Amino acid sequence: MTTDSFARAFAAAFGAQDAQALAGMLAEDAAVVSLTGGVAESRAEAEALFAAEFAGTLARARLVTGKARLQPIGPGGAVLHQRFVVIGVMDEAGQELPRLGAMLTAVLLARAEGWRAVSLTFSVTA
Secondary structure, X not given: OOHHHHHHHHHHHHHOOOHHHHHHOEEEEEEEEOOOOOEEOOHHHHHHHHHHHHOOOOOOOEEEEEEEEEEEOOOOEEEEEEEEEEEXXXXXXXXXXXXXXXXXXXXXXXXXXXXXXXXXXXXXXX
16 A cells, blocks of 8 residues: 555545454554544554444445645655545434544554554544
């Protein structure tokens, strides 16, 4: 995976409800804050968090990709800021909520297995 393909791969895995694929984009010791505010401090915790979200509120959620900005931070490092619109989020009664603006911010480092996020925050924007 390259820095340029990270956001596309994230959106594809999210749309497929593939918690394992999302976790595979992370470093083993990654720090994650999810769209619902959940926190994980490892790849394994993040996979469980994503799976729980896809079983609940985000069961039908999809991402529409918006503007992106990639900032190199030295050899082998970059910060990605990717805007998304999130559709299909459900409330507790099973009713679809209005679409949400969201920002994915990921600190990416080149690893032997490719670019991985060591820090990933996916948050709702105003």
